[in-house]
Amino acid sequence: MSLFSKNRRQQNGRRHTVDEQTGMGKTTGKSAGSFVPKEAHKDAHKRGANRQTVATLTLHSFVSLHRQVGRDALTRLLNNPVASLLNSLLIAVAFSLPVLLFVLVSNVQVLGAAWDGQPKISIYLNHGVSQKIIDQRIADYRQDPLIKEVVYLSPEQGVNDFQQKAGLQDVISQLGFNPLPGVIALLPVSEASFEQLDDAVVHYQQMEGVDQVRLDRQWVQRLQAILTMLERFAVMLGGILGLTVVLVISNTVRLSIESRRDEIKIISMVGGTRGFIAMPFIYMGIWYGVIGAILAQVIVFSLLAVLSHEMMNIAGLYNSEMVLSGPGFGVLGVLLLAGIAFGVLGAMSSCYRHFQALVPD
Amino acid sequence: MIRFDGVSKRYPGGHVGLEQVSFHLERGEIAFLTGHSGAGKSTLMKLIMLLERASAGQVWVGGHNLRALKNSRIPYLRRNIGVVFQDHQLLFDRTVFENVALPLLIAGYSPSDCAGRVRAALDMVGLLSKEKLLPVALSGGEQQRVGLARAVVNRPALILADEPTGNLDPQLSTEIMKLFENFNQVGVTVLIASHDLALVARMRHRILTLDHGRLVADQEVQ
Ligand SMILES: Nc1ncnc2c1ncn2[C@@H]1O[C@H](COP(=O)(O)OP(=O)(O)O)[C@@H](O)[C@H]1O
Ligand SMILES: [Mg+2]
Numbered sequence: 001m002s003l004f005s006k007n008r009r010q011q012n013g014r015r016h017t018v019d020e021q022t023g024m025g026k027t028t029g030k031s032a033g034s035f036v037p038k039e040a041h042k043d044a045h046k047r048g049a050n051r052q053t054v055a056t057l058t059l060h061s062f063v064s065l066h067r068q069v070g071r072d073a074l075t076r077l078l079n080n081p082v083a084s085l086l087n088s089l090l091i092a093v094a095f096s097l098p099v100l101l102f103v104l105v106s107n108v109q110v111l112g113a114a115w116d117g118q119p120k121i122s123i124y125l126n127h128g129v130s131q132k133i134i135d136q137r138i139a140d141y142r143q144d145p146l147i148k149e150v151v152y153l154s155p156e157q158g159v160n161d162f163q164q165k166a167g168l169q170d171v172i173s174q175l176g177f178n179p180l181p182g183v184i185a186l187l188p189v190s191e192a193s194f195e196q197l198d199d200a201v202v203h204y205q206q207m208e209g210v211d212q213v214r215l216d217r218q219w220v221q222r223l224q225a226i227l228t229m230l231e232r233f234a235v236m237l238g239g240i241l242g243l244t245v246v247l248v249i250s251n252t253v254r255l256s257i258e259s260r261r262d263e264i265k266i267i268s269m270v271g272g273t274r275g276f277i278a279m280p281f282i283y284m285g286i287w288y289g290v291i292g293a294i295l296a297q298v299i300v301f302s303l304l305a306v307l308s309h310e311m312m313n314i315a316g317l318y319n320s321e322m323v324l325s326g327p328g329f330g331v332l333g334v335l336l337l338a339g340i341a342f343g344v345l346g347a348m349s350s351c352y353r354h355f356q357a358l359v360p361d
Numbered sequence: 362m363i364r365f366d367g368v369s370k371r372y373p374g375g376h377v378g379l380e381q382v383s384f385h386l387e388r389g390e391i392a393f394l395t396g397h398s399g400a401g402k403s404t405l406m407k408l409i410m411l412l413e414r415a416s417a418g419q420v421w422v423g424g425h426n427l428r429a430l431k432n433s434r435i436p437y438l439r440r441n442i443g444v445v446f447q448d449h450q451l452l453f454d455r456t457v458f459e460n461v462a463l464p465l466l467i468a469g470y471s472p473s474d475c476a477g478r479v480r481a482a483l484d485m486v487g488l489l490s491k492e493k494l495l496p497v498a499l500s501g502g503e504q505q506r507v508g509l510a511r512a513v514v515n516r517p518a519l520i521l522a523d524e525p526t527g528n529l530d531p532q533l534s535t536e537i538m539k540l541f542e543n544f545n546q547v548g549v550t551v552l553i554a555s556h557d558l559a560l561v562a563r564m565r566h567r568i569l570t571l572d573h574g575r576l577v578a579d580q581e582v583q
Binding site: 060061062064065068262263265266267268269270271272273276 | 470
């Protein structure tokens with residue numbers, strides 16, 4: 001509507017005139033307002049200059065308006081700390097579950113990758129197999145060009161090792177027998193491909209005195225498959241809980257819209273657009289998303305601090321170097337962005353549904 | 362400024378708000394709208410602001426046919442109309458100053474640019490000293506004047522007042538009416554709905570009378 005842009009320019013054109021500053025009561029016929037075409041013509045020559053004023057004014061007022069609305073929205077949340085905290089915690093829990101899962105998966109993955117580098121073959125011997133056959137097998141493996149190193153671990157050594165690492169005493173006298181078989185551990189040459197190793201496993205399996213052959217790689221592959229699945233699960237969980245966050249924010253915003261019905265009606269009546277009216281609610285959504293994301297990080301880090309102690313114990317038991325690493329800055333950034341995005345989404349969906357009756361579209 | 366051509370408004374459920382109303386209010390005119398309670402005064406005001414749309418007929422405001430005005434343009438129409446209601450419709454969690462500044466913020470003025478205009482408007486209704494108070498700290502008449510300041514702060518071409526003196530005593534009512542006359546003297550078009558016939562008669566302006574939704578009298582200034 002040209003009418004209204006005319007009005008704007010006119011107003012800005014008069015920003016610094018005397019009647020502006022001394023009060024409208026003293027104005028002359030000049031201030032009859034925007035529906036008066038004569039006025040607009042009279043100011044027409046000023047328009048070139050005014051257009052610039054309008055542009056800078058708009059940017060300036062845009063920024064300060066947003067700053068004020070954002071601050072007001074935060075103040076509203078802080079004025080009602082218990083309800084706000086409960087809502088934020090709900091959002092934070094929804095955020096932290098998939099992040100925790102993701103962090104754990106990626107930690108175990110690191111562990112798996114370390115195993116992956118040096119495949120090992122373990123030959124489990126039959127119980128009570130003779131020393132002669134054991135020596136034969138050891139000799140066989142020493143000759144195999146695929147194998148770099150052969151270590152024999154007798155059942156007695158195995159039990160001693162286990163007792164030390166697990167901090168147990170006298171397993172044999174408690175059980176009445178030694179449950180462990182003799183094991184020959186083979187370290188393949190680093191050039192050995194997995195096809196070659198798989199073939200070797202089949203071959204070794206048929207040798208006399210051999211109960212079971214295990215290639216570490218199989219464990220790693222299986223672990224990897226499980227981890228991939230868990231990772232997908234974390235993403236799916238993230239999707240579902242993301243939707244939950246949107247719904248929580250949407251519902252909170254709905255309650256706020258209902259409690260501010262009169263205000264919405266008044267602002268609409270004096271010419272507020274939907275966008276203007278929605279702004280405080282969208283900022284409310286953003287604040288909830290951001291606070292929820294920050295709280296989620298606190299939760300994740302606290303839980304990891306507790307968990308990493310446990311993890312150290314397990315890692316020590318398995319004699320591997322393992323340090324639990326938290327989520328990186330990338331994950332934290334994504335969490336914040338997701339908080340903002342979900343906040344905007346939840347608030348906008350709520351505004352869209354509940355403004356229908358209050359504000360013309 | 363305002364032209365009604367055979368305008369009818371029927372509410373859902375068959376309630377008649379207005380029935381075949383036609384009149385023309387010139388730019389710069391001031392007029393009263395009277396009639397019994399339920400005669401359709403508020404309905405007529407709502408049609409001008411597009412709080413409701415007419416069921417039949419044409420409403421023209423400022424040269425625009427409101428039937429052709431898209432919903433998305435309604436806010437811009439309303440920025441050119443200052444409204445005052447009986448229940449002063451103030452935001453009670455904001456100061457007097459912030460209430461009056463609202464239309465300017467909406468129109469895109471930065472808070473610092475608003476100050477001069479807001480003070481000018483408050484000065485005019487005699488409330489400059491109370492700008493920092495919350496509306497609850499004001500009397501009914503003062504609250505009504507805050508509503509009036511808010512209505513004029515953006516220098517609208519048209520002021521609509523629906524029962525602006527509804528629950529004020531006669532002296533306060535006359536004061537408020539004087540303020541409307543002041544605006545009219547600087548060229549603003551003013552339409553005031555009131556069922557206070559004695560007050561309306563005293564003011565000696567054009568009077569439109571509604572009865573059960575029909576315009577039954579249109580008396581020019583005596
Ligand atoms: N939202 C509404 N829904 C149904 N009927 C309404 C509505 N608003 C007003 N009316 C009816 O329209 C008629 C005129 O009402 P109104 O314009 O408020 O009269 P006045 O302001 O003169 O008292 C009344 O009969 C009233 O019941
Ligand atoms: Mg009424």
